[in-house]
Amino acid sequence: xxxxxxxxxxxxxxxxxxxxxxxxxxxxxxxxxxxxxxxxxxxxxxxxxxxxxxxxxxxxxxxxxxxxxxxxxxxxxxxxxxxxxxxxxxxxxxxxxxxxxxxxxxxxxxxxxxxxxxxxxxxxxxxxxxxxxxxxxxxxxxxxxxxxxxxxxxxxxxxxxxxxxxxxxxxxxxxxxxxxxxxxxxxxxxxxxxxxxxxxxxxxxxxxxxxxxxxxxxxxxxxxxxxxxxxxxxxxxxxxxxxxxxxxxxxxxxxxxxxxxxxxxxxxxxxxxxxxxxxxxxxxxxxxxx
Amino acid sequence: xxxxxxxxxxxxxxxxxxxxxxxxxxxxxxxxxxxxxxxxxxxxxxxxxxxxxxxxxxxxxxxxxxxxxxxxxxxxxxxxxxxxxxxxxxxxxxxxxxxxxxxxxxxxxxxxxxxxxxxxxxxxxxxxxxxxxxxxxxxxxxxxxxxxxxxxxxxxxxxxxxxxxxxxxxxxxxxxxxxxxxxxxxxxxxxxxxxxxxxxxxxxxxxxxxxxxxxxxxxxxxxxxxxxxxxxxxxxxxxxxxxxxxxxxxxxxxxxxxxxxxxxxxxxxxxxxxxxxxxxxxxxxxxxxxxxxxxxxxxxxxxxxxxxxxxxxxxxxxxxxxxxxxxxxxxxxxxxxxxxxxxxxxxxxxxxxxxxxxxxxx
Numbered sequence: 001x002x003x004x005x006x007x008x009x010x011x012x013x014x015x016x017x018x019x020x021x022x023x024x025x026x027x028x029x030x031x032x033x034x035x036x037x038x039x040x041x042x043x044x045x046x047x048x049x050x051x052x053x054x055x056x057x058x059x060x061x062x063x064x065x066x067x068x069x070x071x072x073x074x075x076x077x078x079x080x081x082x083x084x085x086x087x088x089x090x091x092x093x094x095x096x097x098x099x100x101x102x103x104x105x106x107x108x109x110x111x112x113x114x115x116x117x118x119x120x121x122x123x124x125x126x127x128x129x130x131x132x133x134x135x136x137x138x139x140x141x142x143x144x145x146x147x148x149x150x151x152x153x154x155x156x157x158x159x160x161x162x163x164x165x166x167x168x169x170x171x172x173x174x175x176x177x178x179x180x181x182x183x184x185x186x187x188x189x190x191x192x193x194x195x196x197x198x199x200x201x202x203x204x205x206x207x208x209x210x211x212x213x214x215x216x217x218x219x220x221x222x223x224x225x226x227x228x229x230x231x232x233x234x235x236x237x238x239x240x241x242x243x244x245x246x247x248x249x250x251x252x253x254x255x256x257x258x259x260x261x262x263x264x265x266x267x268x269x270x271x272x273x274x275x276x277x278x279x280x281x282x283x284x285x286x287x288x289x290x
Numbered sequence: 291x292x293x294x295x296x297x298x299x300x301x302x303x304x305x306x307x308x309x310x311x312x313x314x315x316x317x318x319x320x321x322x323x324x325x326x327x328x329x330x331x332x333x334x335x336x337x338x339x340x341x342x343x344x345x346x347x348x349x350x351x352x353x354x355x356x357x358x359x360x361x362x363x364x365x366x367x368x369x370x371x372x373x374x375x376x377x378x379x380x381x382x383x384x385x386x387x388x389x390x391x392x393x394x395x396x397x398x399x400x401x402x403x404x405x406x407x408x409x410x411x412x413x414x415x416x417x418x419x420x421x422x423x424x425x426x427x428x429x430x431x432x433x434x435x436x437x438x439x440x441x442x443x444x445x446x447x448x449x450x451x452x453x454x455x456x457x458x459x460x461x462x463x464x465x466x467x468x469x470x471x472x473x474x475x476x477x478x479x480x481x482x483x484x485x486x487x488x489x490x491x492x493x494x495x496x497x498x499x500x501x502x503x504x505x506x507x508x509x510x511x512x513x514x515x516x517x518x519x520x521x522x523x524x525x526x527x528x529x530x531x532x533x534x535x536x537x538x539x540x541x542x543x544x545x546x547x548x549x550x551x552x553x554x555x556x557x558x559x560x561x562x563x564x565x566x567x568x569x570x571x572x573x574x575x576x577x578x579x580x581x582x583x584x585x586x587x588x589x590x591x592x593x594x595x596x597x598x599x600x601x602x603x604x605x606x607x608x609x610x611x612x613x614x615x616x617x618x619x620x621x622x623x624x625x626x627x628x629x630x631x632x633x634x635x636x637x638x639x640x641x642x643x644x645x646x647x648x649x650x651x652x
Contacts, residue, residue: 200377
């Protein structure tokens with residue numbers, strides 16, 4: 001067969017190329033550019049090679065922020081995924097209550113991050129916040145600005161409040177797509193509630209759960225606004241997660257080089273973990289045949 | 291082994307899905323529920339299985355009232371239109387699952403699963419996951435699961451509807467053979483008259499939540515008790531036209547008539563409805579006493595070896611099924627022939643007055 005050559009086809013690809021260039025490649029290259037240079041002001045830049053990268057890799061500060069971040073994401077996933085599934089399983093399947101539940105579940109997702117932060121910041125205050133005041137009155141010491149544990153608990157509960165809905169809604173969508181015949185078949189087989197969950201609902205939800213876990217992981221790994229508004233990264237550095245640290249470095253101290261190197265490594269870590277997640281989950285799915 | 295429905299009905303709110311039904315099914319028989327979509331086949335099956343409780347009436351199993359017994363406590367198996375298997379476990383485990391829940395021993399399970407799998411030609415697939423199988427194999431897996439249970443009542447709800455033509459033919463030929471051995475009561479729901487005829491056994495025709503007739507499949511086909519049954523049990527549906535009887539003659543309109551002989555001789559004069567199946571309409575005269583009509587030809591559909599002709603006969607829609615490929619002029623009157631021996635006579639309420647003489651003789 002003769003191959004048709006038509007150079008005009010390039011024009012069809014052009015819009016995508018331009019879009020990707022402006023939205024991703026050029027901004028990323030700027031960061032790459034900063035990460036390999038040093039400046040002492042006057043808009044003069046000097047080649048620094050991989051110096052910033054090795055400096056960041058040796059920086060205890062970054063490793064601390066990274067480990068805090070990993071612990072945070074792990075806790076978030078460990079709470080939100082099972083809780084989301086549990087909520088989805090108990091939501092009504094159809095009718096007025098189902099619609100009402102969906103709306104209520106979607107509400108937290110519509111609240112902007114900084115508003116969520118502000119809500120919880122006020123909610124948790126010992127002097128005027130409902131939560132903080134109540135806890136204080138019944139004798140539970142709670143002060144997220146001073147106490148490490150209280151700060152973490154606040155940030156985690158806030159995230160759970162904000163994002164469990166997402167997992168629940170995704171899981172709900174997965175559950176809704178299971179034909180009724182599966183439940184009937186299980187009923188006829190005399191399967192227990194647990195077996196129905198294990199052998200029907202969980203395998204059938206696997207696809208959406210994978211998306212939920214990926215989304216929640218990436219989002220929690222990049223969390224910035226909410227803890228920044230509530231704790232500002234404190235007390236001390238106890239809730240200084242990666243992006244808070246990054247902003248401190250880039251804007252607070254104006255260390256553009258290290259911050260750029262940090263950003264790139266941050267990006268690569270997210271990419272790497274997401275890729276591992278995705279590969280493991282899709283292989284799992286293939287093996288399970290769901 | 292018998293399953294008896296006594297005045298069983300089902301409704302939600304003001305809507306009635308199933309009108310009171312009396313039906314007795316015997317062990318070792320294949321019973322076809324034949325009816326169009328939404329005629330209540332699935333609802334009726336759910337009532338038989340005990341997945342739903344009837345609004346009124348009783349369900350008896352071997353004479354014992356089981357109306358209030360939930361499905362888990364009855365010995366039933368069901369196969370659906372969708373291929374329902376547990377997705378995360380192997381074919382072996384899928385087939386074994388009902389046995390495991392029954393607490394059978396390991397060796398019993400092993401033998402039973404292999405036996406059922408061999409019967410369903412799944413012997414080589416036992417280690418696979420259901421979704422690694424083809425559609426036909428997935429449904430075989432579901433059938434094997436139903437079979438292995440050795441249930442007294444096996445319900446098959448349009449099990450072949452989602453399969454392609456070839457697989458459907460293959461499985462349809464196997465199903466009666468396989469299930470005959472088991473000796474249970476089989477109930478098979480389908481929308482296709484042809485499937486009912488191929489499966490044999492008994493057929494109950496359903497129309498808008500009512501069983502219009504129940505009996506031996508060929509008998510129901512040949513002697514439908516009313517026009518509705520005849521319409522359900524004919525694909526394309528039966529054609530109708532007005533007739534009137536005066537003396538010894540049946541007047542078909544268009545100057546066509548036939549002699550009212552045999553059982554028709556005693557009919558009082560008056561108006562009746564005549565019905566005939568699409569395959570009995572002919573485009574050339576075969577019988578000497580065939581009647582000739584000239585309906586308008588509106589559409590022809592050629593299926594390879596057969597031609598469907600859609601006709602307009604004085605406002606009545608007729609469909610004819612004729613052998614061979616015919617190129618007929620559209621929008622013109624087409625001479626068609628109808629042998630009086632192929633005509634069923636119904637009264638104006640739809641009740642059968644006399645079956646076609648060819649069917650009555652058979």
